[in-house]
Amino acid sequence: MFQSLKRLVIGRPIASADEGHQRLSKKVALPVFASDAVSSTAYATDEILLVLLGASAGAAAFTKLIPIAIIVGVLLIIVITSYRQTIFAYPSGGGSYIVSKENLGDVPALIAGSSLLVDYILTVAVSVAGGVLAIRSAFGFSHSWTVPICLLCILLMTLANLRGLKESGSLFAPPTYIYVVSLVTLITVGLARVFIFKNIDAIDPAKVSEEARHHAEGFAGIGLMVLLRAFSSGAVALSGVEAVSNGVPAFKKPESHNAAHTLMWMGGILGTCFVGISVLAAHLKPYRGENDPTGIALMAEQVFNGRGIPFWIMQISTFAILILAANTAYADFPRLSSIIAKDGFLPHQFANRGDRLVFSNGVIFLAGVAAVLIWFFDGEISQLIPLYAFGVFTGFTFSQTGMVVHHIRLKEPRWRWSLAINAVGAVTTGIIAVIVVVSKFTQGAWIPAVLIPFMVLFFFTIGKHYKRVKAALVVPVGYKAVRHTHYVVVLVGKVNRGVIDAIAYARSLSPEKIIALSVVQDPEEERALHQQWDDYDISIELHTVSSQYRELTRPVMAFLDEIDAESGDDIITVVIPESVTKVSAQWLHNQSALALKARLLYRPDTVVVSVPVHID
Amino acid sequence: MGLRDLAKRLSVSVEQIDDERLQDRFADLDVTKISAVTPRTQSRIGGEITRTRITPRSGVPSFEISISDGTGTAVAVFTGRRHVPGLEHHRAVVLEGVPRSERGRMVMLNPAYTLFPH
Numbered sequence: 001m002f003q004s005l006k007r008l009v010i011g012r013p014i015a016s017a018d019e020g021h022q023r024l025s026k027k028v029a030l031p032v033f034a035s036d037a038v039s040s041t042a043y044a045t046d047e048i049l050l051v052l053l054g055a056s057a058g059a060a061a062f063t064k065l066i067p068i069a070i071i072v073g074v075l076l077i078i079v080i081t082s083y084r085q086t087i088f089a090y091p092s093g094g095g096s097y098i099v100s101k102e103n104l105g106d107v108p109a110l111i112a113g114s115s116l117l118v119d120y121i122l123t124v125a126v127s128v129a130g131g132v133l134a135i136r137s138a139f140g141f142s143h144s145w146t147v148p149i150c151l152l153c154i155l156l157m158t159l160a161n162l163r164g165l166k167e168s169g170s171l172f173a174p175p176t177y178i179y180v181v182s183l184v185t186l187i188t189v190g191l192a193r194v195f196i197f198k199n200i201d202a203i204d205p206a207k208v209s210e211e212a213r214h215h216a217e218g219f220a221g222i223g224l225m226v227l228l229r230a231f232s233s234g235a236v237a238l239s240g241v242e243a244v245s246n247g248v249p250a251f252k253k254p255e256s257h258n259a260a261h262t263l264m265w266m267g268g269i270l271g272t273c274f275v276g277i278s279v280l281a282a283h284l285k286p287y288r289g290e291n292d293p294t295g296i297a298l299m300a301e302q303v304f305n306g307r308g309i310p311f312w313i314m315q316i317s318t319f320a321i322l323i324l325a326a327n328t329a330y331a332d333f334p335r336l337s338s339i340i341a342k343d344g345f346l347p348h349q350f351a352n353r354g355d356r357l358v359f360s361n362g363v364i365f366l367a368g369v370a371a372v373l374i375w376f377f378d379g380e381i382s383q384l385i386p387l388y389a390f391g392v393f394t395g396f397t398f399s400q401t402g403m404v405v406h407h408i409r410l411k412e413p414r415w416r417w418s419l420a421i422n423a424v425g426a427v428t429t430g431i432i433a434v435i436v437v438v439s440k441f442t443q444g445a446w447i448p449a450v451l452i453p454f455m456v457l458f459f460f461t462i463g464k465h466y467k468r469v470k471a472a473l474v475v476p477v478g479y480k481a482v483r484h485t486h487y488v489v490v491l492v493g494k495v496n497r498g499v500i501d502a503i504a505y506a507r508s509l510s511p512e513k514i515i516a517l518s519v520v521q522d523p524e525e526e527r528a529l530h531q532q533w534d535d536y537d538i539s540i541e542l543h544t545v546s547s548q549y550r551e552l553t554r555p556v557m558a559f560l561d562e563i564d565a566e567s568g569d570d571i572i573t574v575v576i577p578e579s580v581t582k583v584s585a586q587w588l589h590n591q592s593a594l595a596l597k598a599r600l601l602y603r604p605d606t607v608v609v610s611v612p613v614h615i616d
Numbered sequence: 617m618g619l620r621d622l623a624k625r626l627s628v629s630v631e632q633i634d635d636e637r638l639q640d641r642f643a644d645l646d647v648t649k650i651s652a653v654t655p656r657t658q659s660r661i662g663g664e665i666t667r668t669r670i671t672p673r674s675g676v677p678s679f680e681i682s683i684s685d686g687t688g689t690a691v692a693v694f695t696g697r698r699h700v701p702g703l704e705h706h707r708a709v710v711l712e713g714v715p716r717s718e719r720g721r722m723v724m725l726n727p728a729y730t731l732f733p734h
Contacts, residue, residue, distance in 0.1 A: 522705065522706065523704040526704055533673075541669055541672060542669065543669045548706070566719050
């Protein structure tokens with residue numbers, strides 16, 4: 001029954017041989033890889049404003065918005081240029097983890113890896129929260145619906161990804177392009193109306209909400225800390241930029257060349273849109289409180305004269321691109337965790353592919369943690385943002401530092417120039433990471449700052465364990481298994497079909513000695529068993545041990561210890577007769593045997609065998 | 617009762633509880649403690665039967681019991697018979713004979729035995 005349910009939800013299993021290698025053209029690759037990065041334009045500007053307005057800056061917030069946006073834009077150019085180097089250096093796909101591992105070693109790689117894992121989880125949480133906020137701005141449903149809708153989105157995405165939703169261009173292309181086109185239209189029309197036609201006013205905060213009106217009256221000075229915090233919020237626009245360099249092998253030939261082009265286009269679109277929307281916001285002044293529609297929604301309404309078709313296209317495509325952005329994390333997280341698991345730093349289960357060739361355990365884990373985050377932070381994107389940027393920039397820093405070492409190591413043609421680019425990238429992103437964690441420490445940046453070291457420690461403990469187990473299992477060629485004296489102990493309650501079958505089975509192992517063992521509570525039980533032993537004429541010796549304290553496990557363990565003590569090199573097989581009935585009634589049987597088996601599993605030189613008696 | 621006593625009471629194992637019980641039971645009797653027995657000398661030991669062994673009906677008949685007095689265990693083997701009336705679980709007995717050490721176990725062959733009343 002479970003099988004059918006799984007088939008219905010997940011779909012038919014796919015054979016390993018059917019794994020296709022779909023190569024993407026630039027036009028298709030752009031939406032696939034850019035959706036994550038470009039989608040951040042939907043909330044980055046709002047997040048900058050939220051910090052500035054939260055500090056009661058009032059109108060001054062909007063004068064600071066453009067400089068901050070330009071600095072983020074410059075940062076974007078630096079990061080894009082640096083990643084261009086990575087694309088050419090690692091045509092087989094160079095995520096931060098791989099680059100750090102190859103050039104810097106295990107510790108930096110694991111720091112980069114865990115930052116990215118944290119980052120992917122937050123990508124899901126932030127993007128879903130942002131997407132739901134976008135449709136909430138349009139439909140205006142109440143806040144209490146936010147978390148359930150977010151969780152529903154996560155559930156649907158998880159199911160889709162368990163089915164093996166490939167990053168197929170046909171799915172990604174339309175929403176991404178529609179979003180970009182609507183956003184560019186919004187910016188162009190808006191700026192044209194501001195500068196050329198001069199027929200548009202700033203948004204009236206009184207119409208938005210009481211909170212917005214209150215914000216508009218602020219006039220406090222903006223301190224350095226507030227500026228840095230605003231900047232940190234804006235820096236989340238850069239998240240997802242690394243996606244292209246991870247996926248170079250997915251491009252059509254020549255891979256590196258096409259990937260580099262796509263990266264440039266992505267950077268261009270992201271930078272233009274982000275700066276453009278910020279400039280527009282600086283003129284339209286979308287004051288908003290925490291429960292108000294998004295800045296884009298407010299501006300779209302103002303620019304397109306009310307809630308017409310362009311407004312709806314804008315909001316729905318915003319929702320769509322944010323969901324797609326979350327979906328890219330569904331592809332990245334399981335892939336990265338499978339690579340880390342293959343290196344032995346995560347449980348091997350993360351490296352297993354499911355029915356549909358996806359890393360199911362990674363998908364489920366990601367969905368679970370993201371859902372908890374959404375639930376814990378009440379689906380509020382602005383509360384999730386401070387957690388976000390730190391992981392992104394830590395990943396950047398290690399990846400760029402790895403590239404610096406790469407250039408020094410290999411000294412390819414023109415390596416000094418490349419080295420300089422990556423060094424600038426490493427230093428800049430490193431500084432940003434520090435700014436983010438310091439300026440937003442109390443707002444939530446402490447969570448990843450504490451979590452990532454713990455994760456690294458955890459990965460290392462796992463890695464050490466796997467290495468130890470592996471080393472213990474390796475034997476030289478010509479290794480011969482030790483010949484043990486073999487004792488078989490058959491556990492007996494009463495004489496019945498199970499016991500007689502089990503004894504016949506034990507005989508077929510032809511051990512040195514077969515012993516029947518029974519744990520009895522009182523002399524009557526012993527007498528009855530002795531009588532049965534004679535009646536059935538069972539031809540092996542029977543030991544009965546008394547259990548003064550009505551236990552099963554301890555007397556059996558003590559008995560086995562005693563047999564062990566008799567000869568040094570023995571191996572003991574414990575044979576347990578077991579009745580197997582219907583699944584629904586199985587819990588009525590063998591409960592004590594189960595406890596015993598659990599104990600025996602950890603006993604050295606002990607084999608546990610269940611001899612089943614099937615009862616229809 | 618001090619905290620240390622409490623900790624001791626809570627951490628004591630079932631084996632220890634049983635050993636103490638058995639030691640108390642055989643303390644006042646004129647018997648040697650099993651742990652203090654010298655092999656190959658006439659000895660008199662007491663203990664409670666904790667294990668029995670019977671051979672198959674078709675094999676060479678012998679009956680074996682293990683007794684424990686809380687200081688150690690000893691084994692008594694009765695050859696030529698498959699059952700000895702009264703020698704069953706939880707019964708206390710006194711055994712008299714010459715024990716020898718056999719693969720780490722203290723074994724008495726056909727000892728004289730005295731059953732305790734229930």
